[in-house]
Amino acid sequence: MGLIESTCKTIHVGCRQKHLRWSKNERPVLTISSGDVVTFDTVDSSNGQIGKESDSSVINSFKTELADPAFGPVFIRDAEPGDALKIEILALETADWGWTAIMPGFGLLADEFPDPALKVWRLEPGSSCAQFKEGVHVPLRPFLGIMGVAPGLDGDFSTIPPTDAGGNIDCRDLTVGSTLYLPVQVPGALFSCGDGHAAQGHGEVCGTAIETPMKATLRLTVCKDHPWVTSPHFQTAPRAYPKSVVADKGRYAAMGIDADLLEAAKKAARNLIRWLVATKGLSRSEAYMLASVAGDIQVVEAVDINYAVTMGLPLNIFV
Structure with a gap:
């Protein structure tokens, strides 16, 4: 072309x-x-x-x-x-x-x-x-x-x-x-x-x-x-909160700890999935997909030999 x-x-x-x-x-x-x-x-x-x-x-x-x-x-x-x-x-x-x-x-x-x-x-x-x-x-x-x-x-x-x-x-x-x-x-x-x-x-x-x-x-x-x-x-632009935004209800996060950063991330995701299955009535596949579209993975500690990684969800998605 x-x-x-x-x-x-x-x-x-x-x-x-x-x-x-x-x-x-x-x-x-x-x-x-x-x-x-x-x-x-x-x-x-x-x-x-x-x-x-x-x-x-x-x-x-x-x-x-x-x-x-x-x-x-x-x-x-x-x-x-x-x-x-x-x-x-x-x-x-x-x-x-x-x-x-x-x-x-x-x-x-x-x-x-x-x-x-x-x-x-x-x-x-x-x-x-x-x-x-x-x-x-x-x-x-x-x-x-x-x-x-x-x-x-x-x-x-x-x-x-x-x-x-x-x-x-x-x-x-x-x-x-x-x-x-x-x-x-x-x-x-x-x-x-x-x-x-x-x-x-x-x-x-x-x-x-x-x-x-x-x-x-x-x-x-x-x-x-x-x-x-x-x-x-x-x-990023300054955050604007439209009138339709759902009230903040805090977050629930699971932690993964390992000497390998990737393994720590896997543990965090795995632990959040376990929580979703146990408390929210989701299948493991549903929990995995929900974590992917609405969950955040973060490195919270990187200096004390083992890495600490969290994966969390905003609780206001559950209505």
């Missing part, structure tokens, strides 16, 4: 303008000027393999190599290595549905959850929450899991793991009003995005969030001579 020249205005990248690799040789679908606003229509992270009517049988034929498409890339004039690309997140609009799944062989506790599971969510327009099951409502906090620029290295790289150039960073703080800075590694930056999430906990422990198609509106600006930006940096 050829380059589309533009002046300073709102420009569009469609849902068919996608790729499954990070490469400085990926041909741009759009050329813009610094400060232009671009809208992106993205499909979900399954790349259309999972739909509104799907059940867990679809996971048996799921092709990982088709997952996590990125939409773009966009060439930004005057962007050069040593600069930073500033991405202002202006608007995010989810579809009216989403999905969360347990994929065999994937996730923090993959060895303990060998069977596939799928939850298809209904996302009501204008609603601040989505129902997980009767009595469990998860606050919606849309963001893009993938925002990245082309790497400076030669070769083709998967869109699944994050890198210093961004990509599949799955940072739930990058919602509307936040600003992301990425290190420009090639001329034009070659920015792409995708992987819409309606909600996710810190850690995304089962491997998926509430995955959903999304329309994103972003402003892309070149920040000249920012050599200190060598990995993704971001700034």
